[in-house]
Amino acid sequence: MAKITPFKGLRPKKEIAPELATLPYDVVNVEEARAYKSNPYHFYHVTRAEIDLPSNVDVHSQQVYDKAKENLDWLVDNGYMFQDDEPCYYIYRLVMEGRAQTGIICGSSLDDYFNGIIKKHEFTRPEKELDRINHIKTTRAQTGVVFLACNDNEDMDSIIEEWKSTHEPEYDFTAEDGVQHTLWVVDDYAKVATLTRIFQEEIPATYIADGHHRAASAAKVAIEMRESGLSITGDESFNYFVTCIFPESQLKILDYNRVVKDLNGMSSGEFLDALKGEFEVSMPMDTQFKPSKPHDFGMYLDGKWYRLEVKPGTYTNDPIGILDVSILQNNVLSKLLNINDPRTDKRVDFVGGIRGLGELEKRVNSGDMAAAFACYPVSIKQLFDIADSGNVMPPKSTWFEPKLRDGLVVYMI
DSSP states (O other), rough: OOOOOBOOOOOOGGGGHHHHHHHGGGGHHHHHHTTTTEEEOOHHHTTGGGOOOOOOOHHHHHSHHHHHHHHHHHHHHHTTTOOOSSBEEEEEEEEEETTTEEEEEEEEEHHHHHHHEEEEEEEHHHHHHHHHHHEEEEEEEOOOEEEEOOOOHHHHHHHHHHHHHHHHOOOOOOOOOOOOOEEEOOOHHHHHHHHHHHHHHHHOEEEEEOOOEEEEEEEEHHHHOOOOOOOSSSSSSGGGEHHHHHGGGGOOEEOEEESSOOOOOHHHHHHHHHHHEEEEEEEBBBSSSOOOOOTEEEEEEEEEEEEEEEETTSSSOOOTTTTHHHHIIIIIIITTTOOTTTTTTTTEEEGGGGGHHHHHHHHHHHTSEEEEEOOOOOOOHHHHHHHHTOOOOOSSOEEEOOOBBBBBBBEEO
């Protein structure tokens, strides 16, 4: 069963929370982060501290991590952020385009991570892990919340709904992207104990939805600290990592689409003919085509949209093979275009569904890409099935929206 813990969160003063909270560090590039440099409270000064250094400084240098600590200390020393006196849980609701999802921010056990109670579905890259390892070790803080999912649980829902209906939120604001963020502090000892018990007795597993690198980095910091002799009881703060756990029925996965630089030496006509071996290819359309069911694909080529419907018998029914991103990879990218490793091949790129089909058209119309493919999104059940089987999903398979904000609750170690 899942082990969670309350903690003394480091949080912004209520009046500056909307100015301080940021998107996760890894969904923006340096140039996008620098646009917020003039706001002294903005949490990119901590999560992307390179914005405060000359542009020629290596973003992975110790100088950047030292600057992050300096900036975090400045926020605390000047009273812009403070730490709760007692361990708490935090109820976090996000509303995007009328759809709400509500979860619990807590510390999740890294022993659960090591033992497979917290389930993973992605590989991680060592260089991205090392970046956050150095950030955590220098700042002594986990600044990014890992997004977890769990099976629906009526007891958890009941506690959350009761607290929301009887307590005023600590923060309630709408960010510049239109997403509403509302946070309640659960500081009642009895309620905290009840939530802890519910997870210990009723939640058999949790699943990483977004934040595999943050989780892996926290785990490696914990191993290093344990090996140095710091772990005495197992309940030390570094033996947990900060997560927000959402019930599965409240979550939505968006599509994660592909664009390719060339057609592997084929003309457009030759490529269309080659596709007919595995797909029913529609006549070209003047309007966009967004897949509305599994095993349908949209393809944008030469200014036209096509519908590609996969033929029976051209894919396997195992948890990985049945995914549309796998069908596209096996039957098009690998077989026809010789793009065999999408993790490393520079001829393929990925576009999150939040950007819309217009972004696919833009990438092709610019001449940067030759064709684009719109996929039907992976389901939560498929993600759970793959994680339960011990497998990993193909790269860039899931895009979750809305994104959790960094800076609202920071976990100190």
